[in-house]
Amino acid sequence: MKIVVCVKHVPDASGERGFGDDLTLDRDVDGLLSELDEYAVEQALRVAESADVDAEVVALTIGPDDAAAAIKRSLQMGATSGIHVVDDALHGTDAIGTSTVLAAAVRKAGADLVVCGMSSTDGAMGVVPAMLAERLGWPAATYAGRLDVADGHATVVREDDTARLTVEVDLPAVVSVTDQSGEARYPSMKGILAAKKKPVLEWGLDDLGLGSDDVGLDAAWTGVVGAEPRPAKGAGRVVTDADGSGSAAVLEFLAAGRYV
Template sequence: MNIVVLVKQVPDSGAERSLRADDNTVDRGSTDNVINEMDEYAIEEALKVKESVGGEVTVLTMGPDRAAESIRKALSMGPDKAVHVVDDALHGSCAVATSKVLAAALGQLGADLIICGAESTDGRVQVIPHMIAERLGVAALTGARKLTLDGSTLTVERQTEEGYEVVTASTPAVVSVWDTINEPRYPSFKGIMAAKKKPVQTLSLADLGIAAAEVGFDGATSTVLEHAKRPLRSAGVKVTDEDDGGVKLVEFLASEKFV
C-alpha cells in the first residue's frame, strides 16, 4: 500500500508564540520549531498500517527550507522517504491555497491512503483534511481514534463529544487522527542514523503546475488585518458575605450573563 503522511513544522507549543509585526503571519523564527504534535500520531498510524499490510510510507511536508529538520525527525521514526514542497512564494498561504498545493503533490504521489493530524497547533482550523479530500475526489474519514483495514476497506471510529461514530470507505481516502489513536514511537539511534540517508525529494510550485499568484498573500482567501497580545489577567471580584453573600453572588453572575 502506498501511504502518505502529512507532516507540518510548527513553533513549539511549550514556548511563547507570536505573530510577525510586518505581515501578521506566525513568527517561526522566534522559537524552536518542531513536528506538529498531532502529526506524530499520524506517522505512527501510517507505520502501523505498513507493518500490517505492507507497502511504503512517504512523508509530505510543505514549508520553508528549515522544515527539512522536521522531515528528518519524521524519517527517523520509520517512514521510507519524504517529499518537501518548498517555494518562497508559499509564504502567507491560507488554508485553501495550502490544500491546493498539497493536493497537487499528492496527485503526483498516487497515494492509496493519506494520513494526517486532525489539526495543527499553530492554525487549529481543522479543515485541511476535508479540503484535500474534496480536491482529490476521495473519502474523508476525519477525527479518528481507531483505524482498521480489511483489504481496500477502511473502518474508522470517529471521535465525538458524545462518544464515537463508525464510518467506512474504500481506498484511496484521507484519514485524520487524534492523539487518542496510538502512542508514537521514539526514534532509535539506528533510526536517526538511517534517516540521514533516506531520500528527500523537493518540489517547487512550477513542478506542481501552480502559479505563484495562486498562493501566498496574493492568492489568500483570508487575511489577518491586525493582532495584539492577550491582555494580562485582571484581579477577580471578591464577594464579602455580610449575610447577603448569596444575593451578591447571583447579582455578579447575572451581570456576567451566566444566569
C-alpha cells in the same frame, strides 16, 4: 501501497510566538513537528507494519527550509522517505491554498492513502483534510480514533460522548486521526541513525504545475485582520485574615468575577 502523511512544522508552543509585519505567523522561531501530526505518522506506520498491508510511508510537508525538521522527525520515527514542498511564493498561504498544494503533491507522489492529524497546533482549524479530499475527489474519513486498512478499504472508528461510529471507505482516501488513536512512538537510536540515509525530495511550485497566483498571501481567501500582544499578567490581590474577614473577601472576589 504508498501512504502519504501530511506533517507540519509549527512554532514551539512553549516559546514566544507572534506575527510578522504582514500579520502572518512568525516562523523564524524554534519549531518542531506538530504534536497532532505525530499521531498521523504513528497510524501510518502501524498500517505499514500490519500483516495485511505492504506499504511505504512518505512524510509530506509544505514550508520554508526549517520545515524539513518535521520530515526529519517523521523519518526518525520510521517513515520511508520524505517530500518537502518549498517555494518563496508559498509565504502567507492559507488553508485553501495549502490544500491545493497538498493535492498536487499527493497526485505527483502517487499515493493510495493520505493520513493527516486532526488539526495543526498553530492554526487549529482542522479543515485541510476535508479540503484535500475534495480536491482529490477521494472519500474522507475524519477524526478517527482507530484506523485499519485491508482489502482496498480503510475502516475508521470515531467516538464522541454519545456514540461510536464505524466508517468504511474505498481507497484511495484521506483519513485524519485524533490524539486518541494511539500514543506516538519515540525515535530509537537506530531510527535516528537510519533517518540520515533516507531520501527526501524537494519540489517547487513548477514541479507541481502550480503558479504563484495559486498560493501566497495575495491569493489567500482568509487572513488575520489584527493582532496585539497579550497584556502582561497583573499582580495578585493579597488578603490578610487577621480579623476573620478573609473568607468574605474571597467570596466577594469570586462573585465579582462571576466565577461562582
